[in-house]
Amino acid sequence: MGILRIEGAxxxxxxxxxxxxxxxxxxxxxxxxTYVGPAEEFQPSDKPDDLIDGANSLLLPxxxxxxxxxxxxxxxGSADDMQLQPWLEEKIWPVERKLKPxxxxxxxxxxxxxxxxAGVTCYNDMYHLPEQGTRAAIEAGIRMCPSGVLLGFLSNAxxxxxxxxxxxxxxxxxxDGRIKPMLAPHAPYxxxxxxxxxxxxxxxxxxxxxxxxxxxxxxNVQSALDNYGxxxxxxxxxxxxxxxxxxxxHCVHLDETEIEILAESQVGVxxxxxxNMKLSSGIAPVPELLAAGATVGLGTDGCASNNNLDxxxxxxxxxLLAKVHTGxxxxxxxxxxxxLATRGGAEALNLADRIGTLEVGKRADxxxxxxxxxxxxxxxxxxxxxxxxxxxxxxxxxxxxxxVLLRDGQFTELDEQEIIAHACESADRLF
Amino acid sequence: MGILRIEGAxxxxxxxxxxxxxxxxxxxxxxxxTYVGPAEEFQPSDKPDDLIDGANSLLLPxxxxxxxxxxxxxxxGSADDMQLQPWLEEKIWPVERKLKPxxxxxxxxxxxxxxxxAGVTCYNDMYHLPEQGTRAAIEAGIRMCPSGVLLGFLSNAxxxxxxxxxxxxxxxxxxDGRIKPMLAPHAPYxxxxxxxxxxxxxxxxxxxxxxxxxxxxxxNVQSALDNYGxxxxxxxxxxxxxxxxxxxxHCVHLDETEIEILAESQVGVxxxxxxNMKLSSGIAPVPELLAAGATVGLGTDGCASNNNLDxxxxxxxxxLLAKVHTGxxxxxxxxxxxxLATRGGAEALNLADRIGTLEVGKRADxxxxxxxxxxxxxxxxxxxxxxxxxxxxxxxxxxxxxxVLLRDGQFTELDEQEIIAHACESADRLF
Numbered sequence: 001m002g003i004l005r006i007e008g009a010x011x012x013x014x015x016x017x018x019x020x021x022x023x024x025x026x027x028x029x030x031x032x033x034t035y036v037g038p039a040e041e042f043q044p045s046d047k048p049d050d051l052i053d054g055a056n057s058l059l060l061p062x063x064x065x066x067x068x069x070x071x072x073x074x075x076x077g078s079a080d081d082m083q084l085q086p087w088l089e090e091k092i093w094p095v096e097r098k099l100k101p102x103x104x105x106x107x108x109x110x111x112x113x114x115x116x117x118a119g120v121t122c123y124n125d126m127y128h129l130p131e132q133g134t135r136a137a138i139e140a141g142i143r144m145c146p147s148g149v150l151l152g153f154l155s156n157a158x159x160x161x162x163x164x165x166x167x168x169x170x171x172x173x174x175x176d177g178r179i180k181p182m183l184a185p186h187a188p189y190x191x192x193x194x195x196x197x198x199x200x201x202x203x204x205x206x207x208x209x210x211x212x213x214x215x216x217x218x219x220n221v222q223s224a225l226d227n228y229g230x231x232x233x234x235x236x237x238x239x240x241x242x243x244x245x246x247x248x249x250h251c252v253h254l255d256e257t258e259i260e261i262l263a264e265s266q267v268g269v270x271x272x273x274x275x276n277m278k279l280s281s282g283i284a285p286v287p288e289l290l291a292a293g294a295t296v297g298l299g300t301d302g303c304a305s306n307n308n309l310d311x312x313x314x315x316x317x318x319x320l321l322a323k324v325h326t327g328x329x330x331x332x333x334x335x336x337x338x339x340l341a342t343r344g345g346a347e348a349l350n351l352a353d354r355i356g357t358l359e360v361g362k363r364a365d366x367x368x369x370x371x372x373x374x375x376x377x378x379x380x381x382x383x384x385x386x387x388x389x390x391x392x393x394x395x396x397x398x399x400x401x402x403x404v405l406l407r408d409g410q411f412t413e414l415d416e417q418e419i420i421a422h423a424c425e426s427a428d429r430l431f
Numbered sequence: 432m433g434i435l436r437i438e439g440a441x442x443x444x445x446x447x448x449x450x451x452x453x454x455x456x457x458x459x460x461x462x463x464x465t466y467v468g469p470a471e472e473f474q475p476s477d478k479p480d481d482l483i484d485g486a487n488s489l490l491l492p493x494x495x496x497x498x499x500x501x502x503x504x505x506x507x508g509s510a511d512d513m514q515l516q517p518w519l520e521e522k523i524w525p526v527e528r529k530l531k532p533x534x535x536x537x538x539x540x541x542x543x544x545x546x547x548x549a550g551v552t553c554y555n556d557m558y559h560l561p562e563q564g565t566r567a568a569i570e571a572g573i574r575m576c577p578s579g580v581l582l583g584f585l586s587n588a589x590x591x592x593x594x595x596x597x598x599x600x601x602x603x604x605x606x607d608g609r610i611k612p613m614l615a616p617h618a619p620y621x622x623x624x625x626x627x628x629x630x631x632x633x634x635x636x637x638x639x640x641x642x643x644x645x646x647x648x649x650x651n652v653q654s655a656l657d658n659y660g661x662x663x664x665x666x667x668x669x670x671x672x673x674x675x676x677x678x679x680x681h682c683v684h685l686d687e688t689e690i691e692i693l694a695e696s697q698v699g700v701x702x703x704x705x706x707n708m709k710l711s712s713g714i715a716p717v718p719e720l721l722a723a724g725a726t727v728g729l730g731t732d733g734c735a736s737n738n739n740l741d742x743x744x745x746x747x748x749x750x751l752l753a754k755v756h757t758g759x760x761x762x763x764x765x766x767x768x769x770x771l772a773t774r775g776g777a778e779a780l781n782l783a784d785r786i787g788t789l790e791v792g793k794r795a796d797x798x799x800x801x802x803x804x805x806x807x808x809x810x811x812x813x814x815x816x817x818x819x820x821x822x823x824x825x826x827x828x829x830x831x832x833x834x835v836l837l838r839d840g841q842f843t844e845l846d847e848q849e850i851i852a853h854a855c856e857s858a859d860r861l862f
Contacts, residue, residue: 073805073808073809074809075811076806076809076811077809077812077813077816078812080764080812080819081761081764082760082761083760083761110805110808114805114806117804276755277751277752277754278754278755278819279754280754280755280757280758280760282755282758303820306819307815307819307820308819309806310822317751320705320708320748321755323709323710323711324708324711324712324713324714327711328711329512329513329514329515329518329709329711330512330513331711333511334511373548374541374545374851375507375545377507377541377858378504378505378857378862379855380506380508380509380858381511384507384508384511384738385508385738388508388709388738389507391822392822394824416805420805423808427809427811428809431809431811
């Protein structure tokens, strides 16, 4: 990889709030950030192997998609505008039972292509046959937290947990350190208490975080009340879930006590506004969570319920939804939305020591946004433009771990047409 | 202009619902659609002057932005995340008082460039110095319904109305028929009843529609209750507003009776979900309006409250917001969202006889969307993909009145860099 240098970009590090610094220089050596600051203070060590002109570009940390089911790209548009139960029972599950390893591989490759084009440099995946999705992510060069789906009600659930633990051990730091597995009990309503307790013990034992769906719907909360005699988050505290790092997707239906618990326990709450809106799940109390000091990231959820992997759109939705829901136009301002999409996601995935901001010593996951487009003018406020006016296609260059994967809208290594052809073959067979 | 022919596109006419027809042929002669149907039934009259290969593209009617303040592009990002009154009084109005003709011209040119890039072929504008905005629209080649802003509380309101009537007469069918002016009393809370009645009489007299803001906020409704002793829509019915064609922006705060009135009176309701969310105005009851048989289009509102002119994003927001607000994931499905963005907007602007669908005899306002992108695969459902996965930048070719204004992402005549430079000069002087 060697030395990557970017000169002259408008730079947002997200380390000092969302200040925009004009004409800074950025350098990474072998994937680690070695300089980000004023051009005039930069002391070059050596000639760069790759020098990028950042003029008319905005440089910022890559977006973190903190909750998705990547291979579900294969389901995109196959079942919309439906009630949840028929959607799952008639559309999703019957097809998932037919999934072969190559389907998950190519579905994930399609997801990786889409995410890299949209400036997503890291994602948190929960899906079947995780070896396949992980292989795709490693080959695509993207950063990823993989996990299988542990359904605690299955008769072979303990075997699946054992396999999942082995998977975590086998793949930890794979892909030159880009892969950080998690254990993923699907949700409290699909994982009975004894199984959940075993997963928590295993996560503590091998030192990996847990990825789980919590309090997505009213029905989920009712299920916790039925099974534990308390609401979801209280129940999860009770059984010790929050004794390990947790990335908790959705967290829509919370009372005040639960908001406090999530904040105190430093749970990584993953807000998925697009999915929550499309499936009518409800509106997560994000301003209240932030006021309580909770860690919040953003996720797209899978393409069967969104239907894209566009994290910038989630940041926009997060801001707009918070305003209309609270009746307060100052709720969740642009700077906060951008922070959630980058640093917040990294924190939610327990990766804040390596990604989420552009700081010396962190890994070089960064994007360049083309700001020479009509909707970026006049340039009163670039953070506002990014959140309230931009679109994912404005991302032109995507860098993961110091490697340029997308350069000015073109993939440097991925063969997008081959990926599309294979993903469509899979979809043709499945549907 | 001559003969424009498009071959082999996936085609949605929006005349037969939102069916997708594979490999149809489309032809327009001198701006009028002469054929849209199966390739094998097409009988070419003559050699086309312009032949476009529609492979891997989706052909559909151009989007109609049924409510905006185009020149407010100059304000983009200058004042976000604020309460409404300080936003207006401290940020917007002081700058508007400094506006010169060239500011409105270049701000509108920037808006036209942005809209044409986003597939908007027609827009409904309400802004100061309307001759300037109209001149820009004529030069840019876009279709437009211009109107000044009539503030009834001004001491010279009657002079302004007289000028507005002259403007309507002078500009009717200007720009080769692309310009259809309206009269625009700003809103009931800024136009006292005597003035509103004069505007209604003038509109009836010269045969133009009225463009107005109605029931955007709770305060607006309270103002109607204070001044008329009834809610906004009832008050407007009482004074005869709906005896002329009306494009009514927002219509957020409505009771059941008012929904019935809007439907019965065939008022063109213009839903602006992005603006309503960002300013915390509330959530318009769109599914209820549609169930009552109302005419509904979509608008972006101005760039000071959105902050872009991306009508596809409004269609997406309309669908998502309706679902989360009603708690019903089947509310406002993709086909309806696409219909609102095209045909619904044309109907709301009283232009359904000439635009809004791709049908023989209508004007050729059409767009080509590039569907050879990761987020358009697999192709289970192209309407779903357009509403739930696409972004405005997927629009690659924009045609207004049979003329190709944007071809494969490049403007055929507009000088985008010149427009940006002038718009920024204006912004620099104003702010």
